[in-house]
Amino acid sequence: GAGVSQSPRYKVAKRGQDVALRCDPISGHVSLFWYQQALGQGPEFLTYFQNEAQLDKSGLPSDRFFAERPEGSVSTLKIQRTQQEDSAVYLCASRYRRVSTDTQYFGPGTRLTVL
Amino acid sequence: SQQGEEDPQALSIQEGENATMNCSYKTSINNLQWYRQNSGRGLVHLILIRSNEREKHSGRLRVTLDTSKKSSSLLITASRAADTASYFCATDTNAGKSTFGDGTTLTVKP
Numbered sequence: 001g002a003g004v005s006q007s008p009r010y011k012v013a014k015r016g017q018d019v020a021l022r023c024d025p026i027s028g029h030v031s032l033f034w035y036q037q038a039l040g041q042g043p044e045f046l047t048y049f050q051n052e053a054q055l056d057k058s059g060l061p062s063d064r065f066f067a068e069r070p071e072g073s074v075s076t077l078k079i080q081r082t083q084q085e086d087s088a089v090y091l092c093a094s095r096y097r098r099v100s101t102d103t104q105y106f107g108p109g110t111r112l113t114v115l
Numbered sequence: 116s117q118q119g120e121e122d123p124q125a126l127s128i129q130e131g132e133n134a135t136m137n138c139s140y141k142t143s144i145n146n147l148q149w150y151r152q153n154s155g156r157g158l159v160h161l162i163l164i165r166s167n168e169r170e171k172h173s174g175r176l177r178v179t180l181d182t183s184k185k186s187s188s189l190l191i192t193a194s195r196a197a198d199t200a201s202y203f204c205a206t207d208t209n210a211g212k213s214t215f216g217d218g219t220t221l222t223v224k225p
Contacts (some may be wrong), residue, residue: 042203042215106157
C-alpha cells in the first residue's frame with residue numbers, strides 16, 4: 001500500500017557528473033511519468049512509460065537525459081554530464097491505467113543541485 | 116511551454132476566509148485536475164473535473180470548469196492555516212500526460 005517513492009531525495013552533483021534518479025511507482029500501476037520542476041514553477045513533462053514501453057519522450061530537454069523502465073515497474077532517469085540548468089526537482093508519478101481520468105499519484109521528488 | 120496559467124500568482128488571506136484561484140488554458144482537454152504542493156514536498160491530488168462537467172465539490176473544495184472560456188476555478192471555503200501551500204491546475208489530453216501551470220501560492224494567516 002505504499003505510495004510512489006523516489007530516491008535519493010536530495011542529490012548534489014558537480015557539473016559534468018552523471019546522475020541516476022530512481023522511481024518506485026505504486027504496485028500494479030501501468031503508467032509512469034517523469035516531470036521536472038524548476039524553482040517557483042509548475043512541473044513540466046519529461047517522459048512517459050506504459051509498462052516497459054517509453055511512449056513519449058518529447059519533454060526530455062536534451063540527449064543527455066535518458067529514462068528507462070526495463071521490467072515495467074521501477075524506472076530510472078539518468079542525466080549525463082550534468083549542467084547547472086539541470087538543477088531542479090524531478091518528480092515521478094504513476095497511474096493505474098493510461099486513461100487520463102485515473103488519478104495521478106506523485107512521489108516526493110528528488111531535488112538535484114548541480115554545482 | 117505551459118498550458119495552464121493560474122491567477123493570482125500569490126494570495127494572502129485570514130483564517131476563515133474563502134480563497135479563490137483561477138486557471139486558464141489554451142487547448143481542448145479531456146479533464147482538468149487541481150493539486151496542492153506544500154513547500155519541499157510532492158504534489159497531492161485534490162480534485163478532477165471532466166470536460167463534460169461544470170462543477171464539482173469535495174469537502175471544502177469547489178471546482179468549476181467553463182470549457183467555452185477555457186478556464187477553471189478552485190474555491191477553498193473556511194480556509195485554515197494548514198491550507199497554506201501552492202496550488203496547481205493541470206490539464207490532461209488523450210495522451211494522458213498532464214500540463215501544469217505555474218501555480219498560485221496561498222498563505223492563510225492564523
